[in-house]
Amino acid sequence: MExxxxxxxxxxxxxxDMEPNQAGVIVExxxxxxxxxxxxxxxxxxxxxxxxxxxxxxxxxVVVETGRTxxxxxxxxxxxxxxxxxxxxx
Amino acid sequence: MNLLLMGNPNVGxxxxxSRLTGVHVISSNYPGTTVEFTKGYMHFDEKTIEVIDxxxxxTLEPVSKAEEVACEMLDADNVVINVVNATNxxxxxxxxxxxxxxxxxxIIALNxxxxxxxxxxxxxxxxxxxxxxxxxxxxCALTGEGFKGLVLKIKDxxxxxxxxxxxxxxxxxxxxxxxxxxITHRHHKLSEQLRDATISPVRxxxxxxxVLFYTFQIIRFIGEGLxxxxxxxxFENLWTPLMLHVSSLFGGVxxxxxxxxxxxxxxxxxxxxxxxxxxxxxxxxxxxxxxxVFAFYIILSFLEDSGYLPRLAVLSDNIMHRLGMHGMSIIPxxxxxxxxxxxxxxxxxxDTKRERFIASTLMAIAVPCMAQIxxxxxxxxxxxxxxxxxxxxxxxxxxxxxxxILNRVMSGESTEMFLEIPPYRFPYLPGxxxxxxxxxxxFIREGVPWxxxxxxxxxxxxxxxxxxxxxxxxxxxxxxxxxxPVEAAGALLIGFLRKDVAVGMLAPxxxxxxxxxxxxxxxxxxxxxxxTFSILLKxxxxxxxxxxxxxxxxxxxxxxxxxxxxLGQCGWMIR
Numbered sequence: 001m002e003x004x005x006x007x008x009x010x011x012x013x014x015x016x017d018m019e020p021n022q023a024g025v026i027v028e029x030x031x032x033x034x035x036x037x038x039x040x041x042x043x044x045x046x047x048x049x050x051x052x053x054x055x056x057x058x059x060x061x062v063v064v065e066t067g068r069t070x071x072x073x074x075x076x077x078x079x080x081x082x083x084x085x086x087x088x089x090x
Numbered sequence: 091m092n093l094l095l096m097g098n099p100n101v102g103x104x105x106x107x108s109r110l111t112g113v114h115v116i117s118s119n120y121p122g123t124t125v126e127f128t129k130g131y132m133h134f135d136e137k138t139i140e141v142i143d144x145x146x147x148x149t150l151e152p153v154s155k156a157e158e159v160a161c162e163m164l165d166a167d168n169v170v171i172n173v174v175n176a177t178n179x180x181x182x183x184x185x186x187x188x189x190x191x192x193x194x195x196x197i198i199a200l201n202x203x204x205x206x207x208x209x210x211x212x213x214x215x216x217x218x219x220x221x222x223x224x225x226x227x228x229x230c231a232l233t234g235e236g237f238k239g240l241v242l243k244i245k246d247x248x249x250x251x252x253x254x255x256x257x258x259x260x261x262x263x264x265x266x267x268x269x270x271x272x273i274t275h276r277h278h279k280l281s282e283q284l285r286d287a288t289i290s291p292v293r294x295x296x297x298x299x300x301v302l303f304y305t306f307q308i309i310r311f312i313g314e315g316l317x318x319x320x321x322x323x324x325f326e327n328l329w330t331p332l333m334l335h336v337s338s339l340f341g342g343v344x345x346x347x348x349x350x351x352x353x354x355x356x357x358x359x360x361x362x363x364x365x366x367x368x369x370x371x372x373x374x375x376x377x378x379x380x381x382x383v384f385a386f387y388i389i390l391s392f393l394e395d396s397g398y399l400p401r402l403a404v405l406s407d408n409i410m411h412r413l414g415m416h417g418m419s420i421i422p423x424x425x426x427x428x429x430x431x432x433x434x435x436x437x438x439x440x441d442t443k444r445e446r447f448i449a450s451t452l453m454a455i456a457v458p459c460m461a462q463i464x465x466x467x468x469x470x471x472x473x474x475x476x477x478x479x480x481x482x483x484x485x486x487x488x489x490x491x492x493x494x495i496l497n498r499v500m501s502g503e504s505t506e507m508f509l510e511i512p513p514y515r516f517p518y519l520p521g522x523x524x525x526x527x528x529x530x531x532x533f534i535r536e537g538v539p540w541x542x543x544x545x546x547x548x549x550x551x552x553x554x555x556x557x558x559x560x561x562x563x564x565x566x567x568x569x570x571x572x573x574x575p576v577e578a579a580g581a582l583l584i585g586f587l588r589k590d591v592a593v594g595m596l597a598p599x600x601x602x603x604x605x606x607x608x609x610x611x612x613x614x615x616x617x618x619x620x621x622t623f624s625i626l627l628k629x630x631x632x633x634x635x636x637x638x639x640x641x642x643x644x645x646x647x648x649x650x651x652x653x654x655x656x657l658g659q660c661g662w663m664i665r
Contacts, residue, residue, distance in 0.1 A: 041148035042510055043181055045260055057291035060408040061417065061507050068209075069178055069513075070289070072404040074416065074506025 011085050015052065015062055015078040023051040024085035031080040039081065042071050050083060092140045093132070093244070094163060096189065097173035098182055099146030100512050102201045104128075105231035105521070106173055107143040110241070114528050116432075117521075118394035119512050120403075121146060122418070122439035127159065134244060148181075150188045164189075169247045170196040171240075176206035176213060176228065177513075179271060183263035186222065190250030196224050197247045199240055203228040205515075210274040218270045223251025232518045281514055288401045289511070298405050301398065305389050312385035313464065321377045325361070333359055333369055349549060362597040365552070371545040374465070374594050375538055380530075382464035386428050387529045395517035395525075399424065400509060407507050413493025414448045414500065415440065416507040422449050426457035429533065430622040433457070434629055444502045448493065450626055451638045454618040455645060456489035458589070461537065465593035466610045473603045480657075481610045488615065488649055492641070536621060537588075544584050544591035551580055571647060572608050573654040575599060585613050587620050604657035608650055616646035 012027060026048050029036045036045075043066050044050070053063040059075040073081075093110075095103045099121030108114050111130030117123055128143040144160045164170070172189055174182040189196055200206075200213065219226045225243045229236035254262045287293045333351060340347035342354060351359065352366025361373035393399055399421060407417030418439055426433035430453060437449045458466070470477040497504070551557040560583060561568075561576040568574050568582070577599050585592035592613050596606065617639070618626060627635045 037149075037151070038508060040260065041184075042508070043184075043260070053286065054290045054294075058408050059411075060291065061404050063289050063404065063511070067178065067180060069181070070285070070511040072289075072400075072407070072417070072507055072509045072511055074407070074508060077506045077508060 012082050013085055015050075015064060015073065015081045015083060016056065016075065018052040018083060018085060020052055020055050022085050023049065024083040025049055026081060027084045028082040029080060030082070031077075035077060035080055039073075039077070042069075043067060044071070044073075044081065092142055092163075092168045093134075094142050094144055094168050094170045095173055096144050096160065096170050096185070097146060097201075098148055098175060098185060100510065101146065101173050101175040101182065102231045103146060103173045104143055106171070106199060106201065106229070107141060109231060109234055109237055111141050114524065115143060116525060116528065118391075118399070119397040119515055120394065120400045120421070121510055121512070122421075123394075126435070126438070134241070148185060150185070150192070164192050164194055168194065169244060170194050171244070172196050172198045173231075174198050174200050176200040176202050177209060177211060179211075179213065180263050180267040183266055184260060186250075187252065187254060187259050187263060190222065190224070190252050191256075193249045195247040195249055197240070197243050198222070198224055198226040199231075199236075200226055200228045201231050203236065204230045204233070205513075212272040212274070214270045214272070218266070221252060221266055221270070224248060232521055285514060288398070289404060291405070294401065294405050298402055301393075301402075305393070309382065309385045309389055312388065313382035316381035316384065317378065321381055325373060325377050329372065330359055333366075336368070345553075348553065349546065352549070362594070365545055365549050365595075367542050367545055370594065371542050374545075374590055375534075375541050378468050379461045379464045379537075379590050380534070382467075383428065383460045383533055384526070384530060386460045387526045390424065390428055391522050391525045391529070392517055393424075395515065395522055397512045397514045400511050403507070403509065404511065411504055412497065413452065413490065414497030414504050415445050415493075416504055418507065418509065419445065419449045422453050423457055426453040427460060427463070428529075429459050429461070430454060430457065430618055431536065431625055434622055434625040437629065441505045442502070444500055445504060447630060447634055447638070448496050448500070450630060451496065451641055452489055452493050454622060454626060454638065455492065455615050455642050456485045458485065458614045459619075462589040462593060462614060465590045469593060469597060470603070470606050470610065473606070477603050477607050480607050484607075484611050484649065484653060485614060488645065492645060496641075540588045540619070540621060541591055544588040547587065548580060548584050548591065548595055551583070567647070571651040571654065572612060573658065574601070574605055574609055578605075578609055581609065581613065582616070585619070586617055586623075589613060589619050604654070607657060608653050611653060612646050612650040615642060615649060617642055 026044060026046050029039060029046060039045070048066055051065045053065050053070060056062045056075055061072040061074050062078040063070055063072050095107055097103050100119065102117070104115045104117035104124050107128065107130060110132050113128070113130035115124065115128050124143055124145045127145070130141045131138050132141050142163070144163070147160055150161055170189060172186050174186065186198065200215065206213065215226050215228060225246050227236055227240045227243055229240055288297050337347065337351045337354065340351065348366065350366050350368050352364030352369050355363050359369050361370050361377065364370050403417035403420045406420045410417050410419050421439060422433045422436045425436050433453050434450055437446045440446045440449055466481060467478060470481065557580050561579040564579045565576050568579050569576060578596065581592045581595040584595055593610065596609055601609065626638065630638065
């Protein structure tokens, strides 16, 4: 269900669906306050700039870059972060 | 007045702590090395004050237990040294701003100053001080640069003056960072390429396999090298003649003689069979185990300080999820290969009780410590490598299968990994050497007494004949299920105390290779040594420890029995 929703806005993807090297701004965090506050501890809040570093395999974690650090995010959490992509990927 | 060291995970609080107090604590390059509060003392203003190394937190909103305790300690009598990562000011300031709201006297230590400079980040310290209203001091904790200034400034600590709206905090942290920071881009092509390659799923996994392969090769190379070229000659040329001399002073027989020197085999000392405190005891500890433990800790410390372990955590997250944990549980498993005791403590980096239970149980059952590995390699290695492979592959399979089962039957699910990946750093050699040294000293201090107790009891069991009673009692299991001779009962009993001594007790029994394999596997699985047991009891509580113990006993009976049957059928293949 979440999938069709994101497809309606052409430039908005979940972190999972972004291409490596694609960059953008976080526009929405789904799944409630608990996830949002956990993500915020490492600076992943609505409005933050991020760049995807590596793709997951077999639903493993995704690595993104924000500011000067790299962060590994579990697959399930990464699915809940929507990013408005401003720069193309590979 | 207490001095609290607070800051984000992996900003170097423990290094600062060691510098201030002279108390050496283990520090590494990954978040969560400090899982308990460490206290130390320092002289300050002609008084002795307490310094507390608080585990790293990102916020003061108490989420985990560590954060709760950290918040409780924040009262106005204390002074906080807020350790800040100069290479990532914005993240650190988020916590700093929260501390300022608490109105506690504080100073800020801008750690990793040299690394910030190196990567082209300049911070206007004066301006930062003005904005926040607290003293800021650039330091480099590893080399000790800036520490004099830091200590002098402690008395200038004061509550911060910065006012802000709570919901604007992250935004404010960003604004402050922007106004004091100047960045000139410098490219570090090689380290960046390495950084990206080691984290990508395909290339990264390949690199991980290569790293693990060489890790074990190097451990073996160093361990065997030390044994063959240093310790064996030392024992043969120095210790044995000395002990023979002592033996003759005692007249070669008698109770005291047998306790310290053990039984003479054909008038000679045989380290495998004599079982005296000064002969077999010393030989197991220094002649076999210590060289491998030393080798292991060199490699482990290098991997820790370089920042490779969090990458390994990311790559193994996938597998770990299937076993009911997440990637960071690779850390207790790696530490467990050295010694199960610190590994049990490190399970605190896991988020939930369920994950801690699974990680502790799997580690205690299927991860043999280096002391035991060294003895097993010594004992089975004589029969070629096939036996060793069977032992370690079996344990690995047990680890996987048991994890999958626990994940299925336990309610709840594993939490998601969420981890800041630290940059690669070339390990600071004096720091690395000190860390290896600390671990070796710790190992000798914790290990030697138990080895001696183990040897002593083994000796008493034999001379008093108690062993025969126990053997009779345990015969159905030991002979019936595991296919071992009754004398192996002694080894299993001593395994409660010390696994390396227990493996040593198998040596004189003249076991066949299949029997050696079964007993090595069972000795790893059936129960943790007493030191690990007491830590696990504290960490898990009585109920969960009973559960874990039940799982240990059942799985070791099953696996030992099955291995006995299989090797009984196909044993000819490895002979």
